[in-house]
Amino acid sequence: MNAASSYTGVAIALHWLVALTILCAFPLGVYMHELPLSPNKLQLYSYHKWIGISALLLVALRLAWRLGHRPPPLLSGMPRWQEIAAQAIHHSLYLLMLAVPLSGWLMSSAMGFSVVWFGVIPLPDLIGKDKMLGELLKEVHATLNFTMLALILIHAAAAIKHHLFERDGTLARMLPFIRQDSTQ
Ligand code: HEM
Ligand code: HEM
Numbered sequence: 001m002n003a004a005s006s007y008t009g010v011a012i013a014l015h016w017l018v019a020l021t022i023l024c025a026f027p028l029g030v031y032m033h034e035l036p037l038s039p040n041k042l043q044l045y046s047y048h049k050w051i052g053i054s055a056l057l058l059v060a061l062r063l064a065w066r067l068g069h070r071p072p073p074l075l076s077g078m079p080r081w082q083e084i085a086a087q088a089i090h091h092s093l094y095l096l097m098l099a100v101p102l103s104g105w106l107m108s109s110a111m112g113f114s115v116v117w118f119g120v121i122p123l124p125d126l127i128g129k130d131k132m133l134g135e136l137l138k139e140v141h142a143t144l145n146f147t148m149l150a151l152i153l154i155h156a157a158a159a160i161k162h163h164l165f166e167r168d169g170t171l172a173r174m175l176p177f178i179r180q181d182s183t184q
Helices: 009-034 039-068 080-111 131-166
Strands: none
Touching: 009 039, 009 080, 009 131, 039 080, 080 131
16 A cells, blocks of 8 residues: 555544444434333433434544545546445445434424433524424434445445455555555
């Protein structure tokens, strides 16, 4: 891997921190959604919202960083269709990483539940209380989530395929401690 083809430590750290928050919020969302109403369910809803808002903040940081630091070009030797697919998935993931937590926050506001981040920082409601809109946003939140899950699975499978079969540096340049140099 040469200097022009690697991600920096900041880009790698933010990639995996965002991935971690999403991979915690997602199963928690599915699990809590199925529970009967109880104090435990409400507590899990709060944890879910705190993790989700943390994901939103980390994604905002990631995007701000990316605007000032172009990502390294895709590794050469990939067929054109794969390059186009990889770029399309990356851009769609950025969009969904914003849209998913924002739709959750909008839903909570519409349902009349304000978010107090980690029980300490009260966040403003994004819209006024509107139960019908809240129900619609619930559907939007779930649909965006399952679309994002499908893209994440394709994305991760592609990275693993590059590592195991093409044996190129695609995965290594996004892993901490392995890369040797950086530009982003
Ligand atoms: C919540 C889960 C994940 C999300 C939202 C996500 C999102 C992204 C995005 C948006 C990029 C593009 C970075 C840029 O160029 O600005 C990226 C790159 C990358 N991701 Fe993920 N990712 C996730 C999980 C994973 C997993 C599980 C793996 C490995 C198994 C992985 C491996 C990679 C690699 C190798 C790259 C660099 C691709 C390249 O340089 O061509 N990601 N990821
Ligand atoms: C990356 C961030 C997030 C992810 C991955 C995520 C994921 C999910 C998932 C998978 C569900 C279950 C959907 C279903 O099975 O119908 C869910 C439900 C929910 N999410 Fe999120 N979410 C995120 C952020 C947020 C945020 C920021 C909020 C609010 C501030 C929020 C509020 C909710 C609520 C209230 C539900 C339950 C809806 C119901 O009762 O049906 N989420 N979320």
